[in-house]
Amino acid sequence: MSTNELNQRYAIEGHIEFNEENGFVAAKVANSLARATISLYGAQVQSYQPKGQKEVLWMSPQCVFEKGTPIRGGIPICFPWFGPNPEDGSKPAHGFARLSTWDVVKTAALPSGETEVVFELKNSSYTEGLWPFSFTASLSVVVGKKLEVTLCYTNTDNDQSFTVSDALHSYFNVSDIDNISIDGLSGCRYYNGFEKEPTHVQNEATLTITSTSEENRRYIGHSATCTITDAAWNRKIGVEKRGSEVTVVWNPGEVTTKTMGDIPNDGYHSFVCVEAVNAYSDSVVLQPGQSHSITTIIGIL
Template sequence: MIDWPQSLNLCRPLMHQPYVSLRQIDELVCLQIDHPKARALVALQGAQLLEYTPAGAQPVIWLSEQAEFKRGQSIRGGIPICWPWFGDARKNPETVQAMLPEGNLPAHGWVRSKPWLLDRISSDDNGVHLKLCFPETQWPAPFPQGVELSVEMSIGEELNIALLTENKSDQTLNISQALHSYFAVSDVIHASINNLIHVPFIDTLNDWNENIDQAPICISGETDRIYKNTPEMICIVDSKWNREIQIYSKDSQSAVVWNPWIEKAKRLSQFESSAYKQMLCVETANVLNNCKELPPGSGWVLQTNIANHSTPPIANC
């Protein structure tokens, strides 16, 4: 049953949208998108795209089979929005920490487990296009007041997500941010990540030491890396599904590569112990020394375009 009081704001935008319907999953309201070009699921909580499958293809975005749809709780999988800090707030640059209140803060920011509002939605032969806005502009001090946040998605043969931060305050704003993309793979041992050779990265599992890769990345253990000054395009090659996922990022200078592997997977919430085989995070981001400074009156758009391409059979990683 649809939670209609929570969803009244959706009625007008959803009128005459043949490819979009409301779907209640446990405690959360979602948008179910069934377009000839692609299927997708978007939760209003967190403005989080949860599923994306182009027509005739394997899923591109991974959602945990144990995902919990609870109010005020993040959902495991999809593309969570991390803002205005990434990960542990106290490991962000001092300029970002100076914007934040003291005390315990949730991982990955304020907005991924709160409700957003659907501002507009449309569809055409190419896909479904929507904009969601975070309804709050009054933030816990000392974070500047009047900062606005919105996200636009185009869901079709390709997936495009753009996160817009607008600094309408009278103070300089410093933020870290990420589109925390969980990608679906046939088996992580059959996947490799290209285009990050010779790009410096911080290995958070090795005392945050800096290193570089001499070859495409193959996952063979727990991995948690932050790449700095990244190229515009990063590619996931899946030899078992004979495909490439091309991740184009705009106004993003960082990428986070994460897989929990065997032991950590056993400890994660909303995560089957074997699910580490089916997912690989390659996150479009601006973190660490790539965090962003926005003067009053300015804005920043963090954007990712995700394209699925079939390939001839290729060798395993």
């Protein structure tokens, strides 16, 4: 659907319009409560700024905006697998959802003053070449004093079950990684990086990150709210979730960042990822007709 057609069908004055941005069509939300940008490529939220606040999400200044390449920053969707494909490492990391153009199927101005946008992705010859199952996925984005993002997917196969791991891979904009702390993870077991077993336990009440080395913690059995405290910007970001028992905290640190072409060498200072995930023992098995939803809810506290 062209940008003009999208605006004719789905634009709402005072809430949402569609235009081209960086070579992709984007939904631009601006209401009395907040602003947001969501790219149809990947159904990826790239910006969220509540009224009177700094930008909440981080986008790399070295993003590559090309089809077939993931966009670095915002909230990429990892589906139908999280991380490397478990059977074939040559397939795209984190699945194909973030590499696909999604359809807009609904927009709404809500009585609360919030704006809702719903995107949809279905199996195609492209997805079936990577993952041989029938599905329908939708992404609902509600923009207001908080940002609520829900990924819901349904097994539309007639006779096959399938297993999914997924994530809402949120990148948060911070003053400096050395200035922040994260609460809400104390007492949880976690995998450190790609270890085979969650042999670590966070004993500290608050997590602080050392920017010189990569931090890649995958907390299991965790469904609580995390709070990112940024001392220099005097703000706290609450990260709630539903439908997920795994939380990932990631920052590439100085050494790993230098191997990544789409992040400046000092870019690791400016963000931290706190992600709602289904993986490991929390992976989702869906029988035909069954659905699962995972939600992240982000707000300034």
